[in-house]
Amino acid sequence: MFELIFLGTSASAPSVHRGLTSQVVSYRHQRFLIDCGEGTQRQILRSGIGFRRLNRILITHGHLDHILGLAGLLSTFARWEAIDDLEIWAGEWATERIKDLLFGVVLRGARPPMKIQMKPIETGILLEENGMRLSAFPVSHRGPGCFGFVFEELPHRPFLPDRADELGIPAGPVRGDLVRGQSVTLSDGRVVTPEEVLGPPRRGTRLVHVGDCGRVDNIVEACHEADGLVIEATYLESETDLARKFGHLTARQAAELAQQAKVGHLYLTHISRRYRVKEVFEEANAIFPHVTVVRDFDQFTIRRRE
Ligand SMILES: [Zn+2]
Ligand SMILES: [Zn+2]
Incomplete structure (x- = not known):
């Protein structure tokens, strides 16, 4: 079972009601901050989840609306938060940009206040520990090195x-x-x-997170039978041309993916100010009924379907 909290759910620029992209996935005592748009540290404060154990950050890709918050987070950690080891997982292009931001702009040659490890993301298993596995798969958006993440509990054999x-x-x-x-x-x-006295192995809960994304046909397999799928829905079908041009999905495409991949529940985020939530929901819901258009600070528990 995974806990999921959305800290920011807006596309490209913040709105009055939505901060820029960031979310936290928790499994037992482990926490993963996924993306860190500008203003994420304030969203963390407002959410009440605290900064503790937020030392593992996964970046879907290097666009500024997903990484600028790292600068503020690092300077806050440097001042008063007891984090002695920060891991930032990112693809190659995002890594270069994050290094410029943190080491060039924030630190400017000063010694980092804590150990900062830049961890390269490549397709496959990133880590396996404490009963769960985290892996990455490639996603087509704009530019190279965009990744989706699969969180899965390792299979276990139930006691009979x-x-x-x-x-x-x-x-x-x-x-x-x-x-x-x-x-x-x-x-x-x-x-x-x-x-x-132990039964046959049962698969664990599976949560898939996809950030910005321009195509779904090449990720159906990665999302297959996920109990929860988080994915962007920046556009509606009425603006398919724009979606295609900027490498984003329409709500309909996201819903079609969920249907094809037989996912449990679909969580749509990276919502544009161009539309009303109701419109995004209705377009997706017509194709795939188990859908939520998420808002900042929404929390969900992802459980394995029987
Ligand atoms: Zn974005
Ligand atoms: Zn992007």
Whole structure:
């Protein structure tokens, strides 16, 4: 299960009601800040989630509406936040731009206030730890090195209590050992292996995040059966030409992707001031009913579908 909070949901420029793109995905005690548009640190304050453990940042691509907030965040961290290690994951082009911003403009040769690691994003697994895997896949937008992210819980084998009862395994720590994959010896001398009481592996929850995106045909597979899909919907079908020109999606295209990829729920963000939310919702909803056009500070829990 993942927690998702939207900090900023506006396309290109902020509006009165929407900040620039940023969101946080949490899994157990781990947090990932995805994109960091201008004003993100104030959105973090307003959301009440705090700055702690926000030391892992994933960048979808290098456009300014997704990275400018890093400068403010770094100077705030430098002054009063106890973060000693900042990881910024980005594709090659975004990395160059972020380095210019942070090391050129903010620090200007000064020693960073904490260890800053620029981590290159390449297609495939970025990390696997504490029961989850994060991987990246390429996305077509404007310019090279745009990525989408897949967060997935590692598959696990459920404990079968009925089977344990049949085998006469007492409740308590012995069962815990079996769940953790250890064989146990019962009081009558019988040895029970985890194989005997664990069911077949079940896939974990899967959350896919796509930032700015100009085509969907090449990401259907990456989004396949995601329990939650976050993706942009900057335009409506009435302005398909503009969407195509700027490498963005229409709400309809995003909904068609969700339908083709059989996702659980679709979360549309990167919303333009050109339209009313209702219009964006209706265009997507006509194709794919499980859809939300998100607003700043909306929070969702993403769970695996049965
Ligand atoms: Zn953008
Ligand atoms: Zn962009």
